[in-house]
Amino acid sequence: MAITQFVVNGLLVGALFAAVAVGFALIWGVVDIINLAHGEMVMLGGYTSYWTLTAVTGNAEGSLGLFLATIPIAIVLLFGVGYALQRTLVQRVIGTDIFLTLLVTFGISIAIQQLGIQAWTANPRSIQVAFADPSLLVAGLVVPKMKLVAFVGAIVLTALLYVFLQRTRTGRAIRAVSQNPEAAALVGIDVEHTRAVTFGISSAIAGGVGAFIATILNVQPQMGLIYTLKSFVIVVFGGVGSIPGAMVGGLLLGSVEELTAGLVSSQWTLAVSFTLLIVLLVVKPNGLFGEVTEP
Amino acid sequence: MSTGSEEGGALRSILPPSRVDDLFGFCGDHAWALLGVGAVVGTLPPVFGLREGYYMTVLTEMYLFAILALSWDLVGGQTGYPSFGNMAFFGIGAYTTAILVKDVGIAFPVAMVGAGLVAVGFASVIGIAVLRLRGHYFAIATLGVLLAAQQVSRVLDITGGASGKILLDVPPGTAFYYLFFGLLIVEMGLVYYLSNTRFGFVLNAIRDDEEKATAMGFNTTYYKTAAWMLAALFTGAAGGGYSLFNTFIDPQTAYNGAWNVELIAMALIGGTGTVAGPVIGAFGLHTIIEIVETAFVGWQLVILGAAVIVTVVGFPKGVVGSLGEYAGEMEYYKRGGMAAGGGEAASDPEAEPEVEAGE
Amino acid sequence: MSEAADADATSGVAEGASPTDEEAVLRTDGVTKRFGGLTAVDGVDIEVHSGEIVGLIGPNGAGKSTLFNCITGTLSADEGRVFLRGRDVTGRPEYEIARAGLGRMFQETRVFGEMSVRKNLLVAAQEGGAGVGSLLRRPDDRLLDRVDELLAYVDLGGLADVRAGRLSFGQQKLVEFAMELMAEPDLLLMDEPAGGINPSMLENLIEYIRRANEDEDATIFLIEHNMDFVMEIADRIYVLAHGERIADGTPAEIQNDQRVLDAYLGRE
Numbered sequence: 001m002a003i004t005q006f007v008v009n010g011l012l013v014g015a016l017f018a019a020v021a022v023g024f025a026l027i028w029g030v031v032d033i034i035n036l037a038h039g040e041m042v043m044l045g046g047y048t049s050y051w052t053l054t055a056v057t058g059n060a061e062g063s064l065g066l067f068l069a070t071i072p073i074a075i076v077l078l079f080g081v082g083y084a085l086q087r088t089l090v091q092r093v094i095g096t097d098i099f100l101t102l103l104v105t106f107g108i109s110i111a112i113q114q115l116g117i118q119a120w121t122a123n124p125r126s127i128q129v130a131f132a133d134p135s136l137l138v139a140g141l142v143v144p145k146m147k148l149v150a151f152v153g154a155i156v157l158t159a160l161l162y163v164f165l166q167r168t169r170t171g172r173a174i175r176a177v178s179q180n181p182e183a184a185a186l187v188g189i190d191v192e193h194t195r196a197v198t199f200g201i202s203s204a205i206a207g208g209v210g211a212f213i214a215t216i217l218n219v220q221p222q223m224g225l226i227y228t229l230k231s232f233v234i235v236v237f238g239g240v241g242s243i244p245g246a247m248v249g250g251l252l253l254g255s256v257e258e259l260t261a262g263l264v265s266s267q268w269t270l271a272v273s274f275t276l277l278i279v280l281l282v283v284k285p286n287g288l289f290g291e292v293t294e295p
Numbered sequence: 296m297s298t299g300s301e302e303g304g305a306l307r308s309i310l311p312p313s314r315v316d317d318l319f320g321f322c323g324d325h326a327w328a329l330l331g332v333g334a335v336v337g338t339l340p341p342v343f344g345l346r347e348g349y350y351m352t353v354l355t356e357m358y359l360f361a362i363l364a365l366s367w368d369l370v371g372g373q374t375g376y377p378s379f380g381n382m383a384f385f386g387i388g389a390y391t392t393a394i395l396v397k398d399v400g401i402a403f404p405v406a407m408v409g410a411g412l413v414a415v416g417f418a419s420v421i422g423i424a425v426l427r428l429r430g431h432y433f434a435i436a437t438l439g440v441l442l443a444a445q446q447v448s449r450v451l452d453i454t455g456g457a458s459g460k461i462l463l464d465v466p467p468g469t470a471f472y473y474l475f476f477g478l479l480i481v482e483m484g485l486v487y488y489l490s491n492t493r494f495g496f497v498l499n500a501i502r503d504d505e506e507k508a509t510a511m512g513f514n515t516t517y518y519k520t521a522a523w524m525l526a527a528l529f530t531g532a533a534g535g536g537y538s539l540f541n542t543f544i545d546p547q548t549a550y551n552g553a554w555n556v557e558l559i560a561m562a563l564i565g566g567t568g569t570v571a572g573p574v575i576g577a578f579g580l581h582t583i584i585e586i587v588e589t590a591f592v593g594w595q596l597v598i599l600g601a602a603v604i605v606t607v608v609g610f611p612k613g614v615v616g617s618l619g620e621y622a623g624e625m626e627y628y629k630r631g632g633m634a635a636g637g638g639e640a641a642s643d644p645e646a647e648p649e650v651e652a653g654e
Numbered sequence: 655m656s657e658a659a660d661a662d663a664t665s666g667v668a669e670g671a672s673p674t675d676e677e678a679v680l681r682t683d684g685v686t687k688r689f690g691g692l693t694a695v696d697g698v699d700i701e702v703h704s705g706e707i708v709g710l711i712g713p714n715g716a717g718k719s720t721l722f723n724c725i726t727g728t729l730s731a732d733e734g735r736v737f738l739r740g741r742d743v744t745g746r747p748e749y750e751i752a753r754a755g756l757g758r759m760f761q762e763t764r765v766f767g768e769m770s771v772r773k774n775l776l777v778a779a780q781e782g783g784a785g786v787g788s789l790l791r792r793p794d795d796r797l798l799d800r801v802d803e804l805l806a807y808v809d810l811g812g813l814a815d816v817r818a819g820r821l822s823f824g825q826q827k828l829v830e831f832a833m834e835l836m837a838e839p840d841l842l843l844m845d846e847p848a849g850g851i852n853p854s855m856l857e858n859l860i861e862y863i864r865r866a867n868e869d870e871d872a873t874i875f876l877i878e879h880n881m882d883f884v885m886e887i888a889d890r891i892y893v894l895a896h897g898e899r900i901a902d903g904t905p906a907e908i909q910n911d912q913r914v915l916d917a918y919l920g921r922e
Contacts, residue, residue, distance in 0.1 A: 111600025
């Protein structure tokens with residue numbers, strides 16, 4: 001049935017949105033800023049994967065295994081980018097006027113976008129992953145294999161993050177800083193380093209997701225802002241502190257978009273998403289799950 | 296935080312704070328006269344032969360950006376609600392004139408007024424939802440509004456979809472020069488006037504402490520909405536002029552994301568919360584961007600991003616703001632400092648309380 | 655505006671005055687506020703008459719700030735009514751109550767930091783209401799003179815053009831106080847005015863408040879923990895404990911009231 005197909009499509013892509021949103025929420029909660037350049041990390045991850053694959057195979061095509069091998073590269077690279085951005089630029093505006101922090105990340109976003117256009121042109125690129133048979137047929141529903149892989153990938157990344165936060169020392173440090181930076185400093189945690197690590201991890205996850213997006217959609221230098229905004233919608237819905245909330249939010253958003261695309265037209269999906277954003281902000285500015293945060 | 300305190304040596308000897316203070320005082324006392332002089336000076340270039348071409352366009356665009364920056368500042372710098380979506384008003388105004396002139400056949404001046412009004416109408420509706428948000432949420436919501444407006448324009452037929460609209464039969468370049476210049480002068484005068492009335496004071500109060508303003512009896516929603524609609528009026532009208540000036544409008548141009556950042560950057564670099572700041576910022580930054588654009592095509596936005604970052608990190612009060620601080624840094628101490636108000640003055644004879652019969 | 659003070663009249667109001675002499679500027683009738691299972695304010699009746707300085711004291715958590723917030727409209731009382739000059743203002747929006755003549759000073763001392771001291775006072779002036787005409791008019795000379803007058807009153811005259819955020823904490827408190835006087839409220843609520851003030855400034859503050867009470871006819875209702883301060887300045891005092899009013903009377907009476915001592919020492 002068509003609607004079920006749309007919902008399934010939505011869930012598949014929604015997990016990707018959720019993974020991006022989780023990183024966004026992490027920065028928000030720990031570094032206490034809204035990172036308007038978050039979407040650019042997705043974009044950069046996609047391009048990293050694209051160019052790495054091209055360097056190996058000569059064009060942006062390859063086997064699944066080869067593609068998956070580019071993911072760690074994207075992750076590591078984006079971690080470095082995120083860490084560096086935080087340490088050099090963002091750090092300087094923490095604690096100042098909210099507007100200034102927004103503007104800095106916005107400036108970084110624009111700068112990265114434009115550098116991207118200069119370097120790679122505005123033409124969309126995509127990665128072709130070779131499958132013998134691109135789709136599975138499950139209970140009458142078409143499930144593209146790559147989307148399924150992306151779905152699993154997003155879940156894995158999110159799960160890894162969750163485990164990391166719960167089980168490792170750095171993860172605990174991150175949680176401590178998000179709750180009370182001063183107290184964290186008092187117990188010997190290097191707050192600046194921890195914030196930068198958080199920024200790095202969030203960017204890394206976003207980058208990983210970006211790689212998957214390059215395979216199931218495409219990448220172009222200006223794609224980032226939309227992912228930033230979707231992350232915002234999801235986090236507002238799910239609450240800043242809540243990973244489950246973000247997951248639910250992402251899946252929901254994906255489903256709503258796919259349903260809109262299928263039932264109305266794909267041209268209206270973004271309009272629907274943004275209307276949702278505004279409705280959400282008006283109705284529930286502090287999110288439905290998770291902690292209440294001061295805007 | 297005074298920006299000049301440590302590095303001061305050379306700066307202080309050339310331009311001591313008292314001089315700057317005098318300058319500010321002079322400008323404050325003679326503001327209207329200065330505006331008048333500026334108005335006259337601005338009308339001169341076409342009279343002296345600049346009728347068309349590259350420089351005419353640059354100047355015209357400078358005025359346009361000044362209008363956009365000043366309008367943004369009314370809500371962002373004066374009222375404390377930094378919108379990241381003002382270009383939505385611009386685009387709506389642009390499309391309105393485009394449609395009115397091309398499809399409905401209305402005369403351009405009337406169409407421009409229409410553009411301003413439609414933008415105001417849009418602002419009042421959106422404002423109901425958006426102005427009740429604070430800080431981050433407000434900024435992102437406005438960004439969402441901008442993107443939504445852009446998407447809708449891409450989808451509708453009346454706006455020409457993704458290809459936009461082409462306008463022919465437009466007035467000559469000088470007409471736009473005077474149009475934008477005039478609009479700028481009007482707006483500068485209006486904002487300056489308002490900044491000295493209670494309306495302006497309340498806006499600033501909302502910026503500094505909205506809860507306190509409410510506790511003092513001000514219906515802040517009313518004031519915020521008024522400022523928001525005023526900003527929309529000028530931004531929409533400017534957009535309305537722009538679509539004809541450019542002879543072409545499409546979703547990318549109408550809701551130009553880069554301009555969105557630029558106008559904020561201009562207000563910031565020039566100095567938010569002032570009248571001169573956004574205008575100076577617009578003139579300065581636009582000139583720089585034009586220069587960069589001719590020398591290194593395509594890099595202007597990278598430079599813009601860098602300029603934003605440098606300003607935010609280095610001198611967030613902008614040119615006018617930083618100068619103002621620099622000028623006033625000794626004011627507090629000259630006028631009594633900590634001792635005023637009978638603070639430490641245990642030995643101040645005037646501060647002896649006369650103890651009356653307690654009750 | 656400035657009426658000649660009759661020292662006897664003002665100090666006499668609190669002692670022998672019967673509540674029916676004149677309508678109370680502020681009256682609460684059974685105000686109750688609950689947060690979940692906790693009753694923060696429980697059926698509190700208080701009255702403040704014109705020209706009085708009334709104190710509100712009680713141990714921490716007694717519900718004093720909550721009561722204040724119910725009066726100002728920041729919170730809505732679950733039960734009971736609030737009357738300002740005889741007018742029922744229960745449940746009205748905060749800005750409306752403020753406009754109706756209720757001024758409020760905050761515990762953490764809030765002024766508009768980026769604006770000059772002068773502008774802070776100009777904003778506070780409520781003459782002419784909020785009609786479009788008065789909003790768009792520039793401040794007239796009378797208003798400007800009044801600003802200078804009030805600033806001189808609190809000895810801050812020279813700082814009129816300095817950014818309010820530059821002033822010391824104590825000075826900001828004085829600015830806030832002057833702002834309230836500018837607004838000429840029927841009733842001024844002060845939330846811990848003595849908080850964070852050094853002893854010498856405290857003496858001045860008491861003096862300023864007293865003078866305002868006499869010269870400007872300011873009626874004041876204040877929350878305070880500093881017992882010396884309250885006992886010295888208040889005509890009458892209400893005592894709250896566990897959300898209930900447990901005592902009221904003159905400072906002398908309160909100091910000797912066993913119930914009050916018990917409440918503060920934790921006996922019940």
